[in-house]
Amino acid sequence: MELRNLKALVEVARQGGFTAAARVLFLSQPTVSKAVRQLEEELGEELFTRLGDGVRLTEAGKLVLARAEAMLAEGEHMLAELAELQGLYTGRLRLGLPLFGSARLFAPLFADFRSRYPGVEIELLEQGSVRLEEAILAGQVELAVSLLPVSDAFEWQPVRDDPLVALLWADHPLHRRTVVHLTDLAASPFILFEHGFALNARIESACRERGFSPRVSARSSQMDFIVSLVAAGLGVALLPHIMVEGRPLGPVRAVLLDEPDLRWRAALVWRRGTRLSPPARAWLALTREAFETTG
Secondary structure, eight states, X not given: OOHHHHHHHHHHHHHTSHHHHHHHHTSOHHHHHHHHHHHHHHHTSOOEEEETTEEEEOHHHHHHHHHHHHHHHHHHHHHHHHHHHTTOOOEEEEEEEXXXXXXXXXXXXXXXXXHHXXXXXXXXXXXXXXXXXXXXXXXXXXXXXXXSSOOTTEEEEEEEEEEEEEEEOTTOTTTTOSEEOGGGGTTSEEEEEOTXXXXXXXXXXXXXXXXXXXXXXXXXXXXXXXXXXXXXXSOBEEEEHHHHTTOOOTTOEEEEEOOTTSEEEEEEEEETTOOOOHHHHHHHHHHHHHHHHHO
């Protein structure tokens, strides 16, 4: 089983077609098609259903894709470790970051990481925590930021423990408060994140524990849009303090949510029992140094 055929399979699945995959791989479309066909013949299974406007993985294809991504990742780890033995630091840092909070938390660290390890390529995946955990298990990334607690499938290193704030529109009855409790907001509609954000489940669970279910008026993954929806009076939003700290909010007021069991506890997570690549271990060491200093 040749790695180049596995690479072709992975890219066709990611790009949704042979032509797009060929552009990414800098190969001709017939070459990519031949590589996938050779893999299918070797395995005795159809891996894609060919459609008029692209392809769709078969059940066998989904299984092979997961294994192929893991095999390719292990190959990269091996090459990086060999380079490390030779005194070189190369390879890829495959990192998953949340859509919110990453710029403030990690942007300064990327410059530091680049200066220390200029030979390492950084590949980022930006999604909600639920999707990022799935990406780790699928071998698409090695490390990702998620919210604690996480399942036993993962090991973790703490990043930040932040209180939540409630964003309230200008004439909301609690607008003048400095602190609110979750039950104070029970009568207000809520603006939650898109599906795939772990904080949604934390908020909904905390509401149920207090005897009510949040009435959801809208969902979004865009910070500016969430603030605009709150300003228009469509609902209240609960966000980590780091996301609004120093940010102009216009008529919207950020009020501290006093709920010790409902906080934004972010951590770097990785698959339990996995030997991380040298770039991933270097990133963990750098972030541990940075967040222990600031925390």
